[in-house]
Amino acid sequence: KAGVTQTPRYLIKTRGQQVTLSCSPISGHRSVSWYQQTPGQGLQFLFEYFSETQRNKGNFPGRFSGRQFSNSRSEMNVSTLELGDSALYLCASSLTPGSLPGSDGYTFGSGTRLTVV
Amino acid sequence: SQQGEEDPQALSIQEGENATMNCSYKTSINNLQWYRQNSGRGLVHLILIRSNEREKHSGRLRVTLDTSKKSSSLLITASRAADTASYFCATYNQGGKLIFGQGTELSVKP
Numbered sequence: 001k002a003g004v005t006q007t008p009r010y011l012i013k014t015r016g017q018q019v020t021l022s023c024s025p026i027s028g029h030r031s032v033s034w035y036q037q038t039p040g041q042g043l044q045f046l047f048e049y050f051s052e053t054q055r056n057k058g059n060f061p062g063r064f065s066g067r068q069f070s071n072s073r074s075e076m077n078v079s080t081l082e083l084g085d086s087a088l089y090l091c092a093s094s095l096t097p098g099s100l101p102g103s104d105g106y107t108f109g110s111g112t113r114l115t116v117v
Numbered sequence: 118s119q120q121g122e123e124d125p126q127a128l129s130i131q132e133g134e135n136a137t138m139n140c141s142y143k144t145s146i147n148n149l150q151w152y153r154q155n156s157g158r159g160l161v162h163l164i165l166i167r168s169n170e171r172e173k174h175s176g177r178l179r180v181t182l183d184t185s186k187k188s189s190s191l192l193i194t195a196s197r198a199a200d201t202a203s204y205f206c207a208t209y210n211q212g213g214k215l216i217f218g219q220g221t222e223l224s225v226k227p
Contacts, residue, residue, distance in 0.1 A: 004159075033215065043205065043217040056214050090159055099213035105150045105162035106215065113157075 002027065004093050004109035012115045018079040021112045025072050025093030032074040033098070033106065034066060037088040046089075049074055050097050081116045088113050121149075121206040121218035129224040136193040138221040140206030141186075147209060149182055149189050154203045154220070163191075163204075196225045 005024040013019050025032050034046040045058040049068035066076040072093075078085055092106035121142045130136055142149065148167045152160040166173045166182045166189065173180045179192040193200055203220040210216050 006159075035217075042219045045214045045216060048214065056212060058214065088157060092160070097213070098215055099147070099209045103148075105152075105165045106160075107162065108152075108159035110159040111157075 004091055004107050006089075006091050006109035006112050008112060009110065010113045010115075012117060013081050014117055015081055015083060017081050018077060019081060019114060020075055020077045021089055021091075021114075023074045023076075023091030023093075023109060025074070025091075026107055029093035029095055029107070030072050031094045031097045032068055032072065033092045033094075034074070034076050035090045035092070036060075037090060037111075038086075043090070046076065048097065055097055078114075083116050086114060086116045121208050121216065123204070123206055123218045123221040125221060126219065127222045127224070129226065130196060132196060132198055132225055132227050134196055134225075136196050136200070136223055136225070138191045138204050138206075138223070140189045140191070140218060142189075142206070142208045143187065144208075144211055146184070149180075150207045150215075151178075151180060151189075151191050152205045152207060152217070154205065156202075160205065193223075196223075198225050198227045201225045 007022045031050045033048040036044045047066045048056040052068045063079045068074045088111045090111045092108045121140050124139045150165045151163040154160045164175050166180050177194045182189045205217045205220045207217045
């Protein structure tokens with residue numbers, strides 16, 4: 001069965017621009033989480049969505065936003081890009097929110113490598 | 118702050134040796150998970166151990182959990198060059214967010 005698909009794989013943007021990243025979860029998975037990974041900060045939690053509702057949000061500025069569609073696909077948007085937004089953005093999906101008892105682990109996509117110049 | 122912290126930060130061993138990585142966490146948990154990441158790609162889920170379990174096996178992987186010490190260990194037996202990767206533990210914080218540690222970078226030399 002198809003895994004988690006993230007598009008695009010690589011992206012180069014200029015400071016001040018905005019960017020939209022896309023994530024298609026595994027078929028049947030309704031929970032999607034987003035992470036930012038940088039060498040300095042490691043893996044930082046951005047958002048978690050379940051059934052089109054944001055369940056959780058990390059400590060990121062309002063320039064970072066996301067949404068989930070009725071088919072469980074998710075997008076995240078970063079506006080007014082800064083050099084520090086350069087990172088690997090990872091999306092992960094699961095059947096249900098992972099924090100619920102009895103849930104299994106996440107399946108991650110390969111990520112979108114964003115470079116801001 | 119990180120919920121889980123791995124130790125050591127880096128580990129270099131020869132093929133065929135065993136590799137042990139440790140993880141400490143701060144709050145009570147429902148489960149603890151281990152993931153592997155190869156060179157800047159996506160994370161791969163290795164194993165999930167629930168708070169009422171003490172040990173779990175999956176192939177060459179063995180995970181232990183000590184909730185009294187708030188710690189877990191991941192043992193990879195008979196390591197191979199293909200095991201070279203970063204290994205992360207992850208737990209849910211009280212807000213329900215899955216939080217990752219900084220990871221252990223494992224290098225297995227042929």
